[in-house]
Amino acid sequence: MTVTRFAPSPNGPLHLGHAYAAVVAHDLAREGDGTFRLRIEDIDGARSRPEFVEEFLRDLEWLGLGWDGEVAFQSHRLASYAQAGERLKAMGLLYPCRCTRAEIAAAATAMGPDGPVYPGTCRHREVDPEGAAWRLDVTRAMEIAGPLEWMDERAGPQAATPQVFGDVVLLRKDLPASYHLAATLDDAADGITLVTRGMDLFPASHVHRLLQALLELPVPVWHHHGLLVEADGRKLAKRRGSPSLGDRRRAGEDGRAIADALRAGRFPAGISLSQALDTGT
Numbered sequence: 001m002t003v004t005r006f007a008p009s010p011n012g013p014l015h016l017g018h019a020y021a022a023v024v025a026h027d028l029a030r031e032g033d034g035t036f037r038l039r040i041e042d043i044d045g046a047r048s049r050p051e052f053v054e055e056f057l058r059d060l061e062w063l064g065l066g067w068d069g070e071v072a073f074q075s076h077r078l079a080s081y082a083q084a085g086e087r088l089k090a091m092g093l094l095y096p097c098r099c100t101r102a103e104i105a106a107a108a109t110a111m112g113p114d115g116p117v118y119p120g121t122c123r124h125r126e127v128d129p130e131g132a133a134w135r136l137d138v139t140r141a142m143e144i145a146g147p148l149e150w151m152d153e154r155a156g157p158q159a160a161t162p163q164v165f166g167d168v169v170l171l172r173k174d175l176p177a178s179y180h181l182a183a184t185l186d187d188a189a190d191g192i193t194l195v196t197r198g199m200d201l202f203p204a205s206h207v208h209r210l211l212q213a214l215l216e217l218p219v220p221v222w223h224h225h226g227l228l229v230e231a232d233g234r235k236l237a238k239r240r241g242s243p244s245l246g247d248r249r250r251a252g253e254d255g256r257a258i259a260d261a262l263r264a265g266r267f268p269a270g271i272s273l274s275q276a277l278d279t280g281t
Contacts, residue, residue: 009044010050012052013247014244019259027263081181085134107121113165134170135169139163145214183208185217
């Protein structure tokens with residue numbers, strides 16, 4: 001049975017791009033007589049605002065997208081992130097880092113999916129762990145895990161190459177966990193069999209496949225869909241003021257008609273399958 005999820009962050013209202021992501025996840029679950037779960041990724045400190053959660057629920061109902069079971073909240077799962085972090089530390093795979101973004105940019109010799117690739121500055125240093133971020137020693141982790149593959153429904157089989165990110169942060173100094181760690185653990189906890197998300201997150205799946213191997217988690221199939229874009233080709237984004245679903249709903253627009261238009265491929269500006277878009281949300 002197919003189990004999918006829609007996992008928005010309550011740091012701003014949903015827009016049409018979120019609606020498309022929700023429709024894709026919902027419909028893929030329903031096609032296989034499966035389960036569509038809703039998860040709120042609410043561990044982003046002061047940026048997470050509970051009032052947006054109620055808006056999200058109303059928006060999904062307005063679109064005609066019903067979810068199964070109780071809504072899950074990342075903020076209820078902090079212990080699982082800490083436990084996974086301690087397990088990886090015990091394996092000798094995490095190390096503390098105090099490098100700033102400016103220091104990383106100045107020392108980096110390569111660019112990765114998230115920008116300058118961390119050059120491993122703190123990997124062999126004595127660093128005070130108090131208040132530091134913790135990075136994954138990706139080279140050593142791959143030596144332990146061995147060659148890994150993962151499957152995308154649209155792109156086919158993929159050889160995992162998390163090295164393109166460098167040593168990613170898994171435990172942040174300002175948050176309980178990074179997106180990489182939290183999303184991977186949550187998908188396993190929720191029994192997700194098909195991870196649906198935008199093409200901008202395609203590279204992240206290489207890191208998530210490695211974490212699944214290290215933490216002995218089940219391996220789902222992935223489905224990376226296109227991203228709705230604005231007229232100038234940039235991804236729809238909360239921070240750029242893309243019209244919200246809540247505003248459309250309160251203006252009396254027909255949410256089910258909007259969902260049907262997205263299913264039919266009728267997008268206001270267009271859609272992109274590129275991984276190299278401005279990824280602000």
